[in-house]
Amino acid sequence: MKYKDGEKRITYSLDNHDLCVSSFLSLVNTVWPGEYHEQFTKEALQKTMNITAWDEEELVGCVRILTDGYFFGTITEILVSPDYQRNNIGKHLMELAFEHSPTSLFIGAQPGKELFFEKSGYTKSIQSFQKKKQRKR
Template structure:
């Protein structure tokens, strides 16, 4: 199996809905909003197995100094194949001239993955958020 990666936003609403629901992310329950958000994002990097969307990373950037990785997900049946690592490395390459590339893993268990790829935990940093969803589980 050869995974193909692209920065082109060639995915459909149904494809992103399916991918996000495969990892039980609440965003998948709002496919129209999710699709619109992705289409208006600074950059979306996707991973494909033929015509199946199997991984996605979204980056929001200010065009010069800061790039924030907001989504990084891989369909569970494709875990362990290095897809997430490839997505991260491609993001690091694209944004290598920015002062900062930041991420905010929603699960602390994912921090070692990012550290393995050169990220450091901000010593005095803290994640902050306002959640305007009624169902705050699985954000």
């Protein structure tokens, strides 16, 4: 299913399980530059509900939902290319995520990003904790 964003050329796709790994990693590197393993990324993308934003053939935004379909759903990340930020793409991705998720959604906001989620209708909930592991490369 696709949605058009008003006058803009942005098209939204729902539950994109066959999301191209190279397109996704290109977007990731605009937000979080680093080295990522393609096969591990492909496997991760297949385990999540992926809602994407496209400017013609360019992936410019993505929100990923990990859910058991009944008890729990979490947004693993929301990414919008820096060149496309402040155009309501992230807001629209979050709206689509909530609308199409089978469960309530939880997200751990990075420091400084809380206002974005509050403006998207999310309320402060459980405290988030982390224990980091080195990512496989």
